[in-house]
């Protein structure tokens with residue numbers, strides 16, 4: 645058995661050298677998380693923010709929408725670094741985007757990238773467009789927080805309990821509670837848990853807690869799920885549609901959880917959930933089990949993501965959106 649010690653040479657160390665040089669020289673840093681933030685983008689942003697603040701850097705962390713942070717992330721360390729988009733300084737010495745596969749993923753805050761002398765992209769999406777002046781993109785990283793942890797090791801940042809909390813949050817959610825991810829994922833989890841964070845409570849809060857209203861919403865949405873067994877070259881597509889009226893006051897956590905149920909369908913290799921957006925149109929989540937690369941499918945439809953988890957926006961009707969998806973799946 646081989647054990648990869650944190651001191652081993654990291655394949656991204658060349659990128660890390662440039663990131664460290666840029667951050668070491670910065671007095672102001674802005675960290676941008678992606679729109680509709682998940683625990684990986686917020687965990688990465690706050691961990692990096694805390695580490696920079698400890699080095700005496702003036703840091704702002706932000707995301708452009710929605711207005712409020714998901715409730716499940718209310719206990720994260722470093723929340724004092726979060727500022728509303730309108731308060732993000734126009735120019736910072738360095739702007740870092742975390743867990744964002746493209747400029748569009750940071751929403752209206754993309755203008756802060758264009759004004760910055762140095763822009764850093766830290767990400768693990770295979771579809772990443774490398775929109776920074778320095779890009780460290782590792783699609784083999786289980787989460788962006790796993791990549792940030794490797795950067796901390798490189799940078800000589802001691803991962804204490806607060807940093808571990810942020811990093812673990814992204815790791816546990818992006819690996820579907822460690823259902824996917826290799827030995828290095830578990831090694832990192834062990835290191836983070838050893839700082840004393842409560843992994844049980846974090847997983848419960850981030851993944852296993854929903855208000856009662858989630859149950860009737862699931863009943864409606866799953867009750868109309870549809871299986872197209874000859875789609876995806878006969879491997880099958882299952883999809884469900886979430887309309888605004890089904891959602892009521894429910895949070896993004898409840899909406900995002902639906903695809904994790906739909907994708908368990910045995911008869912379908914690919915799962916899709918169409919989520920009606922407030923502005924009309926659909927935000928589509930795609931998942932696959934094994935051989936279909938949904939990142940490539942999503943890219944063809946204007947989005948992106950990972951091999952087995954991706955998404956895109958459609959402005960067509962739900963019927964047209966499904967028809968276009970079936971065509972794209974071949």
Ligand code: MN
Nearest residue numbers: 684743788818
């Ligand atoms: Mn991620």
